[in-house]
Amino acid sequence: MLEEQFARELRRWRSRRRISQLDLAIRADTTQRHLSFLEQGRSQPGRAMVVRLAESLDLSLRERNELLLAAGYAPIYTESSLDAPELGPVREALERILDGHLPYPAVVVRPYGELVTANPAFDVLSEGAAPALLEPPVNVLRLALHPDGMARRVQNLAEWGRHITGSLRDQARQSPDPALEEFIAELAGYLPDIDPPAAHLGFAVPLRLRVREGELHLITTLTSFATAVDVTLSELRLEAFLPADETTATILRQRG
Template sequence: MGDTLGALLRQWRHRRSLSQLELSLRAAVSTRYLSCIETGKATPSRSMVLHLAERLEVPLRVRNDMLLAAGFAPWFPERELVAPALDPVRQALDRILAAHEPFPAMVLDGEWNLINANPAAVWLGSGAAPHLLNPPINLMRLALHPDGLAPAIANLPELRARVIANLSRQAARTANPALTELHDEIRGYPGGEAETDPGESVAVPVRIRVEGHDLAFISTLTTFSHPTDVTVAELAVESYFPADTATAEIMLARGTS
């Protein structure tokens, strides 16, 4: 038996550090009505369930769980990326990857599993052990596992510290147990953690040695705006940009060779 709607609502309200009063103000409903929903004394409409989930910034996957708990059918579809309905999404992702060459870019799901990558990204990860390159390839595992790219990363302690902190926040924000497990796994890898001295840097770079080249990248994450499909909502493109002139020259030279 799954959680009731009231239990799910209360869990996510606590996860967002909101009191009943604060959520009631956000949702423009009475505190008494909200309390009755949480205790099971009131049965909200489907639109009210979606309204409250929106105000709590609940992931689409969990909004479907809330609807099911309230006795309604799921509202947000979860299609395979190869489904015809997602052709525009897939084409957009392919265009982003191609346009970013000769710099690395990859498509990731909500658990940091690799969906697709351009040739530059494949080259960047080519030094990992074969067992880490078998699907599903997890980017965090690939980067920080001692059999992965970790030995080639010059600033491993500071990068690990940032990755672990980000995974902790993401797991708390989404309540995805797979992310909690990944966080705990990564924390168990060797390599240490170190605070980052910002100095003159604008972001923590990835400093990595690949085929004799010392490279430095900063990265961005791009997501789709206003998704209504669970799969699309959980996709992200990580794009790597040169953090110094030498890296840019090396990657541009590779792109023309």
């Protein structure tokens, strides 16, 4: 029955978020009694209630659609193709941002690191990588940590790589996915041990990347479309690399 399916999913997400029934009821502007009935499959929620609960549980747009389906309702958030005309302004905006970030590298990725597009400075990250890692669809996280990719040039692979896998583990705790767990295990297998863990002094842990001109120190920023109501758009991330010192900036300007 739909009530039981929705009840099971609601209990699972509330447990995953570690929220009490009372707290979730307050967030969703309902009563604890009604929420208890929903979790027992004794009541059928209206569509507006499902949306409020999904928002209160901080679910992604894709997960909100799945919760609506579990309750017997059609998804309300569209999932457009990146080539769709309605996303034309988005594509143009991303291209302007990527070009404006030159001579520093920047990429746009889908979940779990699948490359959508990049600016020409991406070659500082991909140079010397095995051709198989650069065949579409390129995964920039695999490229970063694979021994035939960037890893052979990353001077602080153990430390920097664990920031990547740590971030993915945070995602997995937030939104469990067996495919993501498998991917994390793959990436973790590429990383050497940290012995002993080095204390880092500074404002951020940089990527220390060897290039023919010397060693780059790069830090990253992540940008997302915070107000997106399209699944595809909500899942895009723009990762921009910035120089952490003047030497790095000079090398990248000269290469550019």
